[in-house]
Amino acid sequence: MSTWMGVDLGTQSVRALLVTADGEVVGMGSRPLTGHRDGPRHEQDPEQWWNAVALACRQAAAGRSDIEGVAVDATSGTVLLTDDDGRPLSPALMYDDTRAAAEVEAINDRGAAVWAELGYRRMQASWALPKAHWLLRHHGHGRVTHQSDFVNRRLTGHEVATDLSNALKTGAHLIGERWPYEALGLPDDVLPDLVRSGTPLGVVCERAAEATGIPAGTPVIAGMTDGCAAQLGAGGIEPGSWNSVLGTTLVIKGVTRDLLHDPLGAVYSHRSPTGAWLPGGASSTGSGVIARDFADPDRLSGAVAFTDVLAYPLLGTGERFPFVAQEAEAFMIGEPRDEAEHFAAVLQGVGFVERLCFDYLDLLGAPDGGRLTLTGGAARNHYWCRLRADILDRPVTLLENAEPALGMAILAAGEHGGTMVRVRQTLDPTGAGRFDEPYLRLVEALHERGWLPAALAAHAEERTSR
Template identity: 35%
Template sequence: MQVYFIGIDIGTQGARVILVDQQGMLVASASRSFVLDERSREEQSPTIWWNACEKLLDEILNGLSADFDKSAIQAVSVTSTSGTVIPLDVNNQPLHNAIMYSDGRSAEQGKRIQKIALRHVKDGYTGFNASSGISKILWFMERYPEQRGRIALWIHASDYIVGKLSNIYNTTDYTNALKSGYDVADLKWPTYIIDELGLKKEWLQKVVPSGTVVGLLQEGLATRWGLKKIKVVVGMTDGCASQVASGAVKPGDWNTTIGTTLVIKGVTRNQVIDPLGRLYSHRHPEGYWMPGGASNTGADWITVDFSSDILQWNRAAEKLIPTGKIAWPLLQEGERYPLMAPQARAIAPEQVSKSELYAANLEGVACIERLAYEIIEELSGEKVAAVYAAGGGSNSEVWLKIRAAVLNVPIYKCKAASGALGAAIMAASKTYYSSVTEAVSHMTIMEKEIFPDMELVAQYETQYQQFKEELKTLNYL
């Protein structure tokens, strides 16, 4: 029997809604861009998000064929940006626009909070900054003290859509709560948030594992869309939802997304504590840990210098690897992960053709990726078993081949590693399946499996060690 799940993704620029079955097969999808103003990086109206969701759900659910069994739709969940927060009044109405993760006005509050957190939290997350929800909450309290008495609850972006669907606003999940100060190791709100920052206990949400059912679809919405009162599942941050959609949910599984930057997220049995602050860990719904970090290295150099005919460059690279050249295509100044080197600059080999430079740059990014995983293995004491690839960088066959050989692990590319699919998987994880691991095993479709070419592995081992030596010579490592 076919059953179905709805995934909703609220991004910075727009919303996407998908309907998939229990095998992850897409039944319908729709997306809509938001009409935003020049302040959209700082604040956005949650009403705009909900209006877009309603229209997209109208489009999908009212557009299904007459013989489609809507009673087989089981659950819905939501993903959205991490660190975006909204103050609600006693009627669950926003007192202010959503304060976006990208709003830099709370930088000073973030620094203060980090100092306080370091005194109280031994091994948990303390990397608060302007992008953290707790920093924005404190900024709002100090910027609008007259609103303090009207605040009934602070929520996150995905919580708002979950609330509009279910009328339950007081529950969030581990991934959203992390940057609002929740201690995901001890599973509680730390006392310093109340005692030193001045928040009220009643403002803080109940925090549950991702995938938890928080309520049922409101009756009016169920009638509008011809649905039963389906289950509404707590939301998840966009980065974690994309990791879930990539397939990387078991201990030893890792996801590398290569877009403008390189983002690594994975699963370990034990908490990864990085004294340098390059990595931080979310809590997995099954009690594991989901460490991650973001590099300034990525595929932006391709957009700048090689976008004219990417297929041509990839065909040329296939004939040139391994190049034996040391390259690092770092466009901006400084690196944050796996190196903390604000003085770092790009490394470019001399006297090479443009095709050779392209191939060497692909290898250089793979070397940065391997260094990142070496640090993860060192800090966690656990081995990286497989890497699940996502982002624009995963579309290059030759790059996947290089990366598999440099990392010496299998690389898997999921057919559709989107945040909306991640939300749909979370909707299914405790309503139809027994866990997120089981849901992922059925709902992700692997498009490619790339296993290391052992001849290339040996050649790249030498080149990688030379790469590390160059970083040490330059005092980057």
């Protein structure tokens, strides 16, 4: 029996899955990760990544000799500097580290034409290219290395190319599949070569085999960012299919044949292993609000099936998708009678933001006639999944096992990975339009506050009336 190893290198932990061609998980392992936060700074020790990956893989492999490939995903925009032998010269600046804010204006001025061509129009302080400039300015020298590059080099024992997915926020030209050096403003010799996700990078070396338990000679496959890996793990490979990941925040990713161009810069597109495009965006709403404000969500689920109280739930200040408004704040219209109605209003509010995300994607010309899967921690709450189906007024699919590590096992398996995704249940909508009116009231409230563009507000109303 052949198996494939998928490794998810996240923020708080490493998770490894060993999966058969029909999707059976025959081995799993995990190890925690720690970091250091200080205001806009968020660092981790790269050596900790390798130690955690090695232990998680050894636990998942459990001495098996039938592993046919391994692929690793990583957090998007996480970078460090290494020397020519792959040793760290700096701490790793994590995906949400924004210390490089002062670098952004010059980067966006220099690369404006390229960023516009690629659809996202401007970079943000948390992206990898500003952080690469900051690192080189403060450390003086070194090779720009993505989180996945660091681990893949340890696996193979030699220098490796980086995948287009992890290189997006470093400014890779995803259409030409090259580095646009003039726009980047970096020396030519500090960046790795570029390959598509799914490309073989080498094989597991003897030293890595001893550390990980993965047999020496096992192919190492170029991975993706963790968000794209989760989409692949959800079976999102056909144009028009979408995956809505509701965890602490809400992240929506899909598949399109053509590159989307977003005038707001809220949506940006990765490149899939097949050459299709993977557009997506991340909202600042999500189930993190639930964890913060309610001690016993399971007890409250379904206690109030519908409420006229409107909630726009945010974890903090600022919204990134489906509109961009740094000044956006959470609000509530109406007074809940009790905790149960407050809870219902928050659940509905997250669902309304999710619906607005799909209205915006439709406005940009994205197809959405394919399967919609719901993943993330909130997908374990059956009531909320059914509520979201009713608010979206479309069927939603729940999976037996959808996570980034599974996506990497699928990628490592190549043509053998198509049957690894297992559907648990499909929920059909039963709302019969009862959420249309409160949804449009929330859209109007967002527009009146000056956060939601008029074109999107009008499109949401027009699409609801179809």
